Amino acid sequence: xxxxxxxxxxxxxxxxxxQARVGLAVALEPxxxxxxxxxxxxxxxxxxxxxxxxxxxxxxxELGRQANGAPFGPLHHSGPGRQVFLAPARTVAxxxxxxxxxxxxxxxxxVRHFFGxxxxxxxxxxxxxxxxxxxxxxxERDLGRNLAVLFGRA
Amino acid sequence: MTAALNETLGSLAMVPGxxxxxxxxxxxxxxxxxxxFDVDADALAAFATALFSRTRLANAAAGYGETRxxxxxxxxxxxxxxxxxELALVVLAERDASAGLVxxxxxxxxxxxx
Numbered sequence: 001x002x003x004x005x006x007x008x009x010x011x012x013x014x015x016x017x018x019q020a021r022v023g024l025a026v027a028l029e030p031x032x033x034x035x036x037x038x039x040x041x042x043x044x045x046x047x048x049x050x051x052x053x054x055x056x057x058x059x060x061x062e063l064g065r066q067a068n069g070a071p072f073g074p075l076h077h078s079g080p081g082r083q084v085f086l087a088p089a090r091t092v093a094x095x096x097x098x099x100x101x102x103x104x105x106x107x108x109x110x111v112r113h114f115f116g117x118x119x120x121x122x123x124x125x126x127x128x129x130x131x132x133x134x135x136x137x138x139x140e141r142d143l144g145r146n147l148a149v150l151f152g153r154a
Numbered sequence: 155m156t157a158a159l160n161e162t163l164g165s166l167a168m169v170p171g172x173x174x175x176x177x178x179x180x181x182x183x184x185x186x187x188x189x190x191f192d193v194d195a196d197a198l199a200a201f202a203t204a205l206f207s208r209t210r211l212a213n214a215a216a217g218y219g220e221t222r223x224x225x226x227x228x229x230x231x232x233x234x235x236x237x238x239x240e241l242a243l244v245v246l247a248e249r250d251a252s253a254g255l256v257x258x259x260x261x262x263x264x265x266x267x268x
Contacts, residue, residue: 107207109182109200116196 004036005146008029008129009096013038016098023082026050030057030088034146035096035142043147053099074115074150075104076108084091085111090117092127156186162263163188166243169259171251173231177267178203178246180237193246202244206235223260225253236260238268 002014002025009027017025017038024039026046032054056075064072074087084141085100085108098118100111159177165173167188174189178199187195210221224235228251232255234245243263245256 104207107180107182107200107204109178109184109196110204111184113197114164 002036002038003150003152005149006035008122008125009036012118013098015121016100016114016118018022019117020100020102020111021106021113024099026053026077026099028053028097028099030054030095030097031145034150037150039101043151046150047143047147049099053097056086057088057097074112078108080110083108085115087115087119089115089122091122091125092113096122159186159267160188162243162266165266166245166259166263169245169247169251169255171248172245172256172259173248174198174246175263176202176246178244180207180242185241189246198246199242199243202233202235203237203242206237206242210237223257225257229266232256235259236264238264241267245268261262 002010002017004010004012004013004027013027013036016022022038024050025037026034026040027036028034028050032050034046034050037046040049060075061071064070074085076086077084082101082103085102086097088095088097098115100115102111163177163186164173166172167190173191174187174193176187176189176193176195176198177185179185180203182200182203184195184199187193190195206224209224213219213221215241222236226233232247232251232253234247234253236243243260245260247256
């Protein structure tokens with residue numbers, strides 16, 4: 001089940017999960033604040049995944065700037081049973097990171113294709129919709145409240 | 155490998171009625187394309203390989219063994235896919251292209267790039 005704290009993410013993330021056939025997905029801010037998730041059953045897992053993703057994205061971006069003159073693009077890691085895909089999507093207000101975990105029910109090419117559609121959807125979200133977002137500027141409070149909403153405790 | 159792949163795709167594109175030939179990795183990423191028109195190589199590689207993988211599962215479930223070749227007829231043309239190991243070859247052809255000729259060309263192409 002896909003749940004979000006940002007209404008403008010509901011449809012794009014739900015469509016991405018359905019079409020790309022990924023098992024787990026998390027959308028978050030680069031700071032690590034979770035915005036939406038699909039497939040996780042424990043909030044502690046989402047919290048640790050968001051922390052790791054934020055760190056990976058920050059490291060990769062900086063490494064890209066130093067080695068490549070610009071942040072690196074999407075990241076893909078493949079394991080024996082599962083793979084992860086991590087990529088940034090732009091909105092008028094900033095960046096949303098999407099992490100997807102998938103297995104052999106789909107493929108990197110399919111996930112990448114539907115990430116493109118997800119990113120396009122987010123690019124067309126206007127500032128008014130984004131302004132109705134859940135962030136107050138207090139990281140811990142936002143994170144705690146967002147996790148509570150995503151897991152039905154608020 | 156890239157030169158051999160391009161040469162192989164060029165040969166496939168010479169088959170009468172063929173409009174595009176594409177090589178892709180088994181996880182759906184395009185490796186090389188030869189096309190007579192503007193083709194979305196990313197989408198084609200992603201979906202053609204996914205389709206082939208699903209077909210392979212269906213054939214295995216049916217007890218038909220290894221899947222070597224996939225052909226699809228559509229209103230405006232034909233799609234052919236062959237896969238071996240980590241490499242897939244995808245051909246887009248006109249509606250009246252000879253399936254037999256394309257199949258032979260695909261088999262030959264697969265041998266060239268193995």
